[in-house]
Amino acid sequence: MNVARLHAPGDLRIEDAPVPEAGRGELVIRVRTCSTCGTDAKIFRFGHHHISLPRVLGHEVAGEITDVGSEVEGWSLGDRVQVIAAIPCGVCHYCRRGQHTVCEDLESIGYQYDGGFAEFMRVPRKVLAVDGVNRIPEHVPFECASLTEPLACVLNGQELANVGEGDAVVVLGAGPIGCLHVRLARARGATTVMLVDVNQARLDLAARAEPDATIDSTKDDPIDAVRKMTNGRGADVVITATGVGQAQEQALEMTAPRGRISLFGGLPKDDSTIRFDSNLVHYRELSVFGAYGSAPRHNREALSLIAHGKVRVDDLITHRMPLADVNRAIETVMSGDGLKVVIGP
Ligand SMILES: [Zn+2]
Ligand SMILES: [Zn+2]
Incomplete structure (x- = not known):
């Protein structure tokens, strides 16, 4: 399969990689849409102190399940899902108080785990453990579902304020x-x-x-x-x-x-x-x-806001590009010429 892997700041390459298999407690999804954001552009230019390179970027992910690991309950092949980006540990002082965005051991898709600028993506066990996979209602297109994560972050900010x-x-x-x-x-x-x-x-x-x-x-x-x-x-x-x-x-x-x-x-x-x-x-x-990122519950609520038409997102997508054009997509984000630029492998 093709992935977009960052090797060094400014050096994002389309490469061949083996399709991941779902281990115990994991899922694998075929990525249908991964949306780009300002953070991707920032990581592309400067790297990030939490990211060890090389790494497959992309954290605003929607796709369908193609492999279900052992001990996973409630998910089947073909299910359409949205995946959280920030993964709280679930057990630290802040997680126990429900304040997942300031988790002491926060990890993220596209940071510590390979992300969604790829044809397939492994969903780590930690994501399932915090209920970080959300079912996309039938009538919601993948590209709209991929805007769940940024909307979840916005929701966290407006809840706090x-x-x-x-x-x-x-x-x-x-x-x-x-x-x-x-x-x-x-x-x-x-x-x-x-x-x-x-x-x-x-x-x-x-x-x-x-x-x-x-x-x-x-x-x-x-x-x-x-x-x-x-x-x-x-x-x-x-x-x-x-x-x-x-x-x-x-x-x-x-x-x-x-x-x-x-x-x-x-x-x-x-x-x-x-x-x-x-x-x-x-x-x-x-x-x-x-305001920093979002908790799993914000993702659930954001997807529901999109699905019920409370927050319209389809018209905020101005560019659609194939995975092969990921560098052009990030340039478009940096130029500010568009709003949401989505990648569909
Ligand atoms: Zn983002
Ligand atoms: Zn925690």
Whole structure:
């Protein structure tokens, strides 16, 4: 079978590899769609301290079961499934409290285990042990199911920041994750959703997510614009879906009293310090949340949101490419010219 294996930063090769067999407690799936994301592009360029190379990348995976290992119950050949990316250990201090995203022994598909940029993928025993395989309803296409994992991460962020009925929400960053935030905020009952970016072309592309307003922050001051749209109050929730520190600083200033800020996108590790006016947090009684990945239960709920039409994802897929073109797919992600770029071997 063909796989896309990263040998060194910038060196991603299509190679031949043996089709994996399912060992005890494992599954093997034929990958039908693996979606690409900004993290893949980051790993492609810089490697990652948790990834020992060579490694088959890809962690937003949907496919069908082609091999069932011994001691696996409840799964059969041909079942259509979505697989989690982040694999919690299930036994550490945080896992025991249900806080799987901050597991002390977190592993991931495409990091410690070969991922979905391949014709077939082994689903490790650890994934099944934490209920990390989800059945895709018949009417949901594989490519939509492959967006479950990023939506699960977005759901984790909005749960932590408690996005809900009546909120005015601002999303900074109009990439695919920003679009998912817009859609999910709407599904959770936000009344006004504003999308901010520094690039008008990206805002035009992201308009399909149907925010109430788009703000080009190179033309209009985003803090003024948000105040104008909220009777001077500011936003109840501001989500930064970008790796730019200035956006985090703006987020703090445009948040209304008692508002919540989700620092969803991480910053470059050599440039992760921002100017933080803590008096804004003090006097306005703001809360600042982080968000990192998703738990198995977020994947289950995200797939259900997609299946029930609560969060539409099909129109966020702008590019479909075969596995052989994985390098072009990652270039497309880096260029920002598209939203979701999916690989179908
Ligand atoms: Zn991802
Ligand atoms: Zn754990």
